[in-house]
Amino acid sequence: MTSTLTPARKRSALTKGQLPKFAPYVVLAVALVLGAAILALIGFNAFGWGLLSAILFAAGLVGWSAAVEGSRKAKDKLATCLVMGSFLIALLPLISVIWTVLVNGIPGIITPGFLGTSMNGVTGVFDNRAAEGTGAVLGGIYHALMGTLQITLLATVISVPVGLLTAIYLVEYGNDRPLARAITFFVDVMTGIPSIVAGLFAAAFFFAIVGPGTKTGAVAAVALSVLMIPVVVRSSEEMLKIVPNELREAAYALGVRKWRTILKVVIPTAISGIASGVTLAIARVIGETAPILVTAGFATTINNNVFGGWMASLPTFIYTQILNPTSPSNPDPSSQRAWGAALVLILLVMLLNLGARLIAKSFAPKTGR
């Protein structure tokens, strides 16, 4: 069908046997129209239209190319279509997730008191009333937000010194010794530890040291540190490695000791990369659910003591509100709160990611002096 579209005008001998430049656009337009027409017969939906049009586009372009240019060029076109198609497929879940969270989360987040109250005293009775329309959706995420911030802060306080010092050891003192190689290898292996195993480790550790059933924010922070340290080590190591050796040699030549060289020359040069790496590591652990679930339990009240008592966090709040709604007969208010919390969590993670990029840009060492 498409071969009739080949233009009749004279072609230069050099471009003979090639598709014209506008060929993809023509095929795309035909595919879109044809896809819409076919779906109009069997019932229209946007997803099916996109899918059908994409298949028609690929088939049309490859077929046309095979007829005009031969099988090698046609295979090339097919590969291009598949590669671009896989990128579009990868975008689908991203858009879908963000859209779902936005649509479901905005009603939750604009409820009065959502950010400022905890779930203390909010029972199924209130949720039933809210579902009947005789009361507002009560309760909020203040306790979970505070818990998340405290646990993450403590995990950062533990991880950053350990991670940074390890990176310094690997780059400045390691010299490819067996120990340094072993640390590099096991740090890589540690990045692959399942988050729930990190949680179980912290739980088992504190069960053995403090006593069975110990669940506090601090245990969760230890679990998160296990996940965070390898990320900090890797990113800091990369950053320290790219500090030019001339800077170190200049400092040594002036008689500066090694540790002062590291503190005053190497780290300030690499600080932007290290800071952005740490921010990304925080963004990674702030959304971890499983390790907190098995180490800090879940609470409905505000607990500002990381060393005592169960503690709520945003991810576990989402998890429990979805899996065990406050009112089992009317799960809607609970799921509204869960999606609101999900929106807050996604915003936190995105802000941290954005912050990491800004830090990397704005604190980058000034070169050319």
Add this chain to the structure above:
Amino acid sequence: MTTTSLTSSRGAGRAGDKVFSGAALAAGCLILAVLFGVALFLLIQALPAFTAPASDIQGGKGFFAYIWPIVIGTLIAAVIALVIATPVAIGVALFISHYAPRQLASGLGYVIDLLAAIPSVIYGAWGAAFLASQISPAYDWLADNMGWLPIFQGPASATGKTILTAGIVLSVMVLPIITSLAREIFLQTPKLHEEAALALGATRWEMIKMAVLPFARPGIISAVMLGLGRALGETMAVALVLSSGALTASLIQSGNQTIAAEIALNFPEASGLKVNTLIAAGLILFVITLAVNMVARWIISRHKEFSGAN
């Protein structure tokens, strides 16, 4: 602690050097100790489950009868995730490294990294609330038309909360991991090889087939194995999406369970021997993922030595 000696006068320098290098060494050793401790403490807390009489373990048939179905379930979910994610991830990585315009490439890479930034619990919530209900008609179709295959045996779950849905959600989560590693490897392909292929008249696809993919094969294998490690240990996506049950061959019925989800669902309320059983399950998961990750890292490190010649 070392910064206080910054201002002090001479003589402090040598001590500072010792303290600082000692601290750096200690931090490095701490990491090894932590990894060792993970194994040790899991083993200590898991021992009662291994030694307890068979009738005391959940299910009443001993620990291995309890763990065996969920190990298989974990593998099924991970394999589904990899089968879906690997071709797409390689395509995306090729798109970013060899097809997209140079100015767009880094931005597109960042978009894919966003997929990795979204917390797993949100993927789980999305899978349970959106994907499961959207995909269940497709399961009905599979049950009607492909039902003769044991893996698509009907009747399909009405809610769509099946191991296949969980696998699809997992595939979204491992996609950015495989993509970012494969992209790095593709970008390392020697430029001369690519240009030689193009100069001999190869099309772009032939160039990729002849120069890029053979060069990147070990890297792709290790990227897939790292993705496997992530898929094996991922908890929330499965815990929220899958309505679990006994081991079944059909992927579109509710049933099956993974180790990580089993722990997350039961640990908060567990007490006594049940805690030890779950920690033992965690130990098994740890050993499996550790083995997978070590093999993957070993392939990468071996590959590094070879690529040093370029």
